[in-house]
Amino acid sequence: MPETELPEPLRRAKAVLHAFFSFEADVLLAAFYYLALAPTAWLVRLSGRDGLGLKDAPTGWTAREAVDPAEHMAGQG
Amino acid sequence: MNILGVSCHYHDSAAALIQDGELVAAAEEERFTRKKHDSGFPSKAIAFCLGRGGVKLGELDYVAYYEKPFLKFERILTGCVETFPRSGPLFRRAMKAWLGEKLWIKSRLSRALDLPAERVLFCDHHLSHAASAFFCSPFEDSAVLTMDGVGEWASAALGKGEASWREGGRQSLVLSREIRYPHSIGLLYSAFTAYLGFEVNDGEYKVMGMAPYGEPRFADAVRGLVKRFDDGSFKLRMDAFAYHYDAERSFTGEFERLFGAPRAPGARFVTRLTSLYDDTAAPSSRELEENQRFADVAASVQLVTEELVLGLAKEAKRASNSKNLCLAGGVALNSVANGRVWREAGFERVFIQPAAGDSGGALGAALYAYHALLQKPRRHVMTRADWGKSYSAGEAADALRALGAGFEAVEDEDKLLDRVAQLLKDGKVVGWHQGRFEWGPRALGHRSILADPRSEKMKDTVNIKIKFREPFRPFAPSVLSESAASxxxxxxxxxxxxxxxxxxxxxxxxxxxxxxxxxxHVDGSSRIQTVGPEGDALYRKLIARFQQATGVGLVLNTSFNLKGEPIVNTPAEAFATFMDSGMDALVVGPCLLEKGKNQPSERRRTWRSSEAPDKSLVL
Structure with missing residues (x-):
C-alpha cells in the first residue's frame, strides 16, 4: 500500500520504526568503524602501506595488467 | 545475439541494447523517471531497450554491467581505513548504500532479466568508457584516453584499440596505464564546482560556461595543487581536498586560503560582462568584485584542466603513434578541453560518443563483450545520437488532444519546415520534438529548443524567459556541416x-x-554541432530552410527542458514544458502549436524531482 494511503497511526508507527532502525544501523556502523577499523588503520600505518598513493613517486601512472577478456568479464572484482 | 549493457548506482543510470553488434536502443533512466541524473536501477530504460529490440525477458544472451562492484567497494574501504578517523560519516553512508543495494547487482540483474547468473558479465569502469568510444568510432586503430572522477580505482587510463570490420579479424582494446584515485582531473574539477556554488556531478558545465567571464589569475595557485610529471601524469596535493574522506565537502580550508571564501549556492552571478536583462537591482562594486573573483577561479581551473587533458592526450599520441584518438569519461564532456586536444595534441581525427559520461558505460560494456570477449567483427559506427524512444504522429496528436492542446496538423513536410523557418526568422522560440530522443546529455535536434542565432537579445530571452536559468549560460549552434568552415x-x-x-x-x-x-560566447567561442548528410534528415532540412530564409546556415539549439529538469521524453512532457515556459511555438511530429492558442491556465507538469542530490563524489 502506498505511504499516502496508510492511516495516520500506522504512518507514524512506520516513521518511528524507520527512525529507530536507521539510528540502530548508524550506531552499529559507528561501533564497527571505531572497533574494527581503528586497529586496522593503525596496522596499515605501521606497515607503511600507501593505499591511496599519497607519497612521492616518480610518475602518476600505474601500469595495468593485461587481461584475458573472458576472465575479466566473469568476475565482479 | 542480444547483449544488454547496464550502468547504475552512481549517477546517470542507463541501458543499451546491441543486436549482432548493431546498436538498437540506448537511453538514460532519467528520461523516464524525470529525476535528473537518476542513479537507481534502470528498470524503465531496460524495458524500453528490450521492447525496442523485440527481446523478451530471458531471451538475452548476456547482460554486461559497466564496472566491477567489488573493486570499487575495496577502494572505498581502503579510503576509509587510510583516512581514519576522519572518514566516519563517509563510512556509514557507504556501508548503507553498498550493503543495502550496490553489492548485490549481479543477483538483481539476474532476477530482473530472468538470466542465469553466469550470463551476467562485468567490465572494468574505464574499459567500459574506452569501449563505448572506440567500438563506436570509425577507426580500425586508435589511441584511447579515458578521464573521469573515479571508477573502481582509476580516474584516467590510456591505451590502444585495434579492431577490424572483417570476419576473423583481430578485436583488441587494451588499457596499459592508469592514474589512480584520489588523483583525478574529474574530482579536481568537481571540487571547484562545489567551491563555486554548483551541484557536483551536475554543475561542471556551468563552471565551463562561467570561465570565459574571467581571467586565469589563479592558474598558478591551481597548478600548485597538482604535481605534474613529464609523462603527462599527475598527482594532486591532497591536503587541499576532502572528497576522499568527507561525504559532504570536497575541499578543505586550504581552498579558502588560496582562493577566498566560496560562492554561496544560488547567488546571483554578475560581472561587467554578464547581462542583467530585466533584473533591476544594480550590482554594487563589492558584488562585482566578488563575482569577478569567482569567474577568475573558474577560468583558472578550466585552464589547468585543459593543460592536464592536453598533457595526457600528448602522452597518448607519443605512446600509440596513432593518427586517431578516442576520448571518453565525464571529463570528455569538457568541450573546451576537447577543442584544444583536437587542435594541439597532434591527432588527425578525434572521436567522442555523445554519452561520454557514466551512462555511456552501459553501451561500452555491451560492446566490449561482443567484440573483445566474443571476438565478433565491427558492425557499428555511431554517426547519430537518436537512440531513445519515439512517438508516432498519431500518438503525438492523441497525447496533445488528451491535454486539451490546440494544434494544427501540418502533414506536408515542406509546409511544416517553411512555417518553422519563418517562425524562427520572426524571432520566435520554438520547441522541436521529433523522432527518437538523444543518447547523452546534449539535445541534437530531436528534443531541442530552437531560436534565431542572429538576435543579440535571444540569449537572454532563452536563458531567462524560456529556461529560467542563469543569464551567463551560453548557447550552442547547430550548423550545416558544409557551412561550418564559413x-x-x-x-x-x-x-x-x-x-x-x-x-x-x-x-x-x-x-x-x-x-x-x-x-x-563572451570569449568568441562556440560549442558547435555539425549536421551533415549522415545525420538527421529532417533537422538538416530545417536548418537549410532557415538558411534560405536568412542567409545563415545555423540555428540556436538548446536542450528541451527547464532548469534542473531532465530533457523531455514524451509529447505530453513537451507540451507541459512549452506551457510552463515562454516558448512561442511547439512542433511535435507534424503537430504545430502556437502559444496564442494555448493559454497557460495551470501548471501542467506532474513530475518534479524531490530528492536531494548526493553530494558525495566517490561512492
Missing part, C-alpha cells in the same frame, strides 16, 4: 567527428561574431 575557425582541418555531438568548442571567425551573437 563561421568557425577549423584550422583548415576537416570537421572532427566529435562536433556532430556538440562536444567541441571552436572559435567563431572574427568577421562572423556580430552576425551570430546569440551563439557566440
Amino acid at each position: 563561421y568557425f575557425e577549423l584550422g583548415g582541418k576537416p570537421t572532427p567527428e566529435a562536433a556532430r555531438f556538440m562536444l567541441m568548442t571552436m572559435p567563431v571567425k572574427d568577421k562572423k561574431r556580430a552576425e551570430i551573437p546569440a551563439v557566440t
